[in-house]
Amino acid sequence: MYRRSLGAHVRASLEYEADFWILVFGVGLSQCVGLVFIGAVFAKVPHINGWGLWEVVLMYSMMTIGQGCSELFAEGSWDLPMLVNRGELDRMLVRPYPVILQVCSFRLGMNAFGTLAVGTVLLVTALARLHVHWTPARAAIALLVFASALVVKVSLTVIANASAFWLRGTISTFAAGADQLGDLTRYPLTIYGVGLRAFLSTAVPFAFVGFFPAAWVLGHGQSAWVGLLTPLAAAYCVTVAVLAFRFGLRRYDSAGN
Amino acid sequence: MDEPLIRARALTKTFRRPDKGPGLAGSARHLITRKYTEHHAIDGIDLDVAAGEAVAYVGRNGAGKSTTVKLLTGILVPSSGEVRVAGVVPHQDRIANARNIGVVFGQRTQLWWDLPVRETFTLLRDMYRIPPERYRATLARLTEVLDLGPLLPVTGRKLSLGQRMRADLAAALLHEPPIVYLDEPTIGLDIEVKDRVREFLRDLVANGTTVLLTTHDLGDIEDVCRRIVIVDGGRIIHDGPLAAVRDELARERSMHVQPAVPVDLAAIRAALPGTEVSGEPGEFSIRFDRFAYSAGQVAAAVMGLAEIRDFRIDEPGIEDVVRRVYEGGLVESPTGAPA
Incomplete structure (x- = not known):
């Protein structure tokens, strides 16, 4: 059902083919800006806090793919403030399907395809440059860790937007701010102070999107093992997202008549 | 089954409204000292609806009609009181309740805005897990009765109000729910479409569907309902046969x-x-x-x-009847001014 809803949106958007390609191109361009920055930094210094260029690109790519997944699977959550304030959630509440999924599939971020393409190219290139000793077990765990990392990212987007149940503004300023915190974890977590590090790995575990999974795959640093906790972080984030919706819906007042 | 299909007891819904002073200064002050006024949208409603009944739920704007429907459908959580619909508490078991009901909001479409109507219907088919043969048969019937054929390939946003309402009715009834709530289903429609919708509703009731119809267009109910419930200020001020109300007040x-x-x-x-x-x-x-x-x-x-x-x-329109109830024709005047 969820897939069908998204699929229908893709078909609807593809009717405007030119728009589609412009979007894909535009997004690719915006992602490249971040890369140019990384390139510029590494042109001057060979390492940031012991992390090399391709290691940072790996983290960066995970975050980018995560963002693409959010755009693909949870873009509708950005409409939550509008849905809540205009009482548009009513129609979802009278349907026998979890509201959280109806909201997430309410819209499709067409940039998703551009973001995912850029992210994937970066990921593949970085992994090719970095000499990781792959064994079947290691590859299997890496897949699980990466998949969990993406779940963390998507859930955090949904949680940030669920704030709309409590904050009655019509624009998701808070959510956008919270989401941008994630950009901090495009770079090695070790460059930040203890407080920020703790914050980004526990309360708002953005570090589990890029940094910890990458550190584990690379076996880099003393805390590389933390990457193995990514599935736990994912379970935690999904639970919080579901609970946020459950409690949020109890507060939902609908609107007008 | 002894219990009525829809049963509400002492149902209330209270909204808290921020009590802001005027302008920016008022809003800023509100950030610091929060004051709220309580607004009783629904103030102790008892309502029983038997299976197969068609009930008109009538009142002025802001009387609490829509809020009642939102409580019965599980959209809102009641502030106090009990509600059961087909044995299910709607706000607790929202999904089970959703399978039993069809809802039409006259003012708000339930169609997917950017999808062709046909796609909307397919999504609903999957959502309700309607078996394919059943879906085909129901869709064919609804298409014929509501003349949906030309609308199926059109996206939601391009439909006129009348077309939208026909598609919305179909969208609410595809899963053949035993209970249907209609909230102002003919609002803004021209006479021709109104008549068609009313005729459709008559058939729906004749086929044994339980219908709760809120409206302030009283032509709707004369055609469809035998029982009329009049609300004002969040309370039921009259509940009885439509014909009796007409004889008494009209x-x-x-x-x-x-x-x-x-x-x-x-x-x-x-x-x-x-x-x-x-x-x-x-x-x-x-x-x-x-x-x-x-x-x-x-x-x-x-x-x-x-x-x-x-x-x-x-x-006499029922409109006059309702006005006369308000003027004190039937019951003592209700408490609390409506919004």
Whole structure:
């Protein structure tokens, strides 16, 4: 059902083919800006806090793919403030399907395809440059860790937007701010102070999107093992997202008549 | 089953409204000292609806009609009181309840805005897990009755209001729910579409579907419902058979007459004591109690004085009935001013 809803949106958007390609191109361009920055930094210094260029690109790519997944699977959550304030959630509440999924599939971020393409190219290139000793077990765990990392990212987007149940503004300023915190974890977590590090790995575990999974795959640093906790972080984030919706819906007042 | 299909007891819903002063200063002050006014949208409603009943739920704007529907459908959580619909507590077991009900909001579409109507229907088919043969049969029936054929390939946003309402009705009924809530289903529609929707609703009721219809267009209910519940200020102020309400409060009729030549209105007043005659000698209206005079008697009296070119009798709208309830015709005036 969820897939069908998204699929229908893709078909609807593809009717405007030119728009589609412009979007894909535009997004690719915006992602490249971040890369140019990384390139510029590494042109001057060979390492940031012991992390090399391709290691940072790996983290960066995970975050980018995560963002693409959010755009693909949870873009509708950005409409939550509008849905809540205009009482548009009513129609979802009278349907026998979890509201959280109806909201997430309410819209499709067409940039998703551009973001995912850029992210994937970066990921593949970085992994090719970095000499990781792959064994079947290691590859299997890496897949699980990466998949969990993406779940963390998507859930955090949904949680940030669920704030709309409590904050009655019509624009998701808070959510956008919270989401941008994630950009901090495009770079090695070790460059930040203890407080920020703790914050980004526990309360708002953005570090589990890029940094910890990458550190584990690379076996880099003393805390590389933390990457193995990514599935736990994912379970935690999904639970919080579901609970946020459950409690949020109890507060939902609908609107007008 | 002894329990009525829909059962509400002492149901209340209270909204808290921020009590802001005017302007930016007021808003800023509100950030610091929060004050709220409580607004009882629904203030202790008891309602039983038996399976197969068609109930009109009537009231002015802000009387609490829509809030009641939102409580019964599980959209809102009640502040206190109990509600059960087909044995399910709607706000606790929202998904189980959603399978039993169909909901139409006149003011708000439930179609996917950017998808063709056909796609919306397919999504709903999957959502309700309607078996394919069943879906095909239901869709074919609804397509025929509501004339949806030309609408199926059109996206939601491109439909006119009337088309949208027809598609919305189908979207609410695809899964053949035993209970249907209609919240102002004919609002803003032109007469032709209104009639079609009403006819459709009559058939729905005839087929045994339980219907709760909120409206302030009283033409809707005369066609469809036998029972009328009148709400005001969040309370039920009347609940009974529609016909009784009409006999009790809608005794007055008006006959509008155009005589061939102007007549003396005083003569008509003299011929029909107890009626109220207003207008011009060339075109006038006679208001009469239908238990005191029959329409035939009034017409005969007029014809005795003048040749009639044209005349028309206004049946009392339920609108008048409701107004008279509000004026104190049935019950003591309700507490709390509506919004």
